[in-house]
Amino acid sequence: MxxxxxxxxxxxxxxxxxxxxxxxxxxxxxxxxxxxxxxxxxxxxxxxxxxxxxxxxxxxxxxxxxxxxxxxxxxxxxxxxxxxxxxxxxxRPAAPRPAPQGAFVRLLGEVGDATITAGRTMYGLLGFMGATMVAFWNVARHPSRFRFHATAHRFEVVGVSALGIIGLMSFLIGIVIAQQGAVQLRQFGVEIYTVELVGRLSLRELGILMTAIMVAGRSGSAFAAQIGTMKLTEEVDAMRTMGVSTMEALVVPRTIAVVVMLPLLGFYSALIAIIGGGVLCWVQLDIPPVAFVERLRTELPMVDIWVGVLKAPVFGAIIAIAGCFQGMQVEGDAEQVGHRTTTAVVQAIFLVIVLDAFFAVFFSEIGWI
Missing domain, CATH: 3.30.750.24 (STAS domain)
Known part of the structure; x- marks a missing residue:
């Protein structure tokens, strides 16, 4: 030494x-x-x-x-x-330290960064939608490439397994709508209109909207986590190496399942909400079930059912594509899985609410009110 x-x-x-x-x-x-x-x-x-x-x-x-x-x-x-x-x-002279920024300048910077990120995400999501449409077209041209068993499994996961939680949620929402509506309408002595309030809100708006939010949190997050984990374990790369289209194998079955099941779940949710509202009307307003159903039959326009049914497939496509898109963006480490899963849920719910507002204006303009 x-x-x-x-x-x-x-x-x-x-x-x-x-x-x-x-x-x-x-x-x-x-x-x-x-x-x-x-x-x-x-x-x-x-x-x-x-x-x-x-x-x-x-x-x-x-x-x-x-x-x-x-x-x-x-x-x-x-x-x-x-x-x-x-x-x-x-x-060498030391680099000058940047001047401290004011709170307003930092706020503008954060808003700008968030805007750029949102723009890039929307651009990527639109591109992913295009890729999904191409995958659907390829499957339609070559039906032998359609994965029936994977799609049927997604039907069970997205639809059948969700009946319990969606039914409970809808029943409670129906009770809340009826109770709050009855309190307000009692001031004018028209408690009987609680029946129309429950029926129209459940079929036209809250049934499908709450179902879409529930499916986004339940199935959309699962899609992002499943595909993200597959990317981390290089299963997606292995599929591409073997010549298997990841869009056809992973995205198409999930999208079909949500698009098909969401209208059914939405209608089921609306019926359960109406039942919940009917129970409260029976207990609190002394409106018997027969009178409740008869008033629904005579006063409820058929267009309300079509409004909910037509919105559901669009909401389903948005939820499935957002979940699969965020799952495909996972890279690096396991922390990305959680981040992308959260982003998928937030993005899907945001887009569903925006589209619901658009549909509300559109149906009002064409007279479906």
Missing amino acids: SAFADFARDDSGGGTLRFTGDLSLARLGDLPDRLEALSGDVARIDLSAVDRMDTVGAWLVHRLALRHGAEVEGLGADSRHLFDQVASAAD
């Missing part, structure tokens, strides 16, 4: 410091403190007796030479290169 770094002073000829030992971080010892306490002029620094020098030692010698205006001698080729690099870095 080499000796600790040390120096000796030779005041003949203007003053020379001769360093010996190992000028590395592990062997400096108290040398920096002794150099700081050094007084007198130093004209030359002799490093010919130094066994080894690292970046810390080079920086220490450079700072000493800079402070006394001394010349450094006795460096080998490697040591000279290291010393020059350290001197160059030390002499």
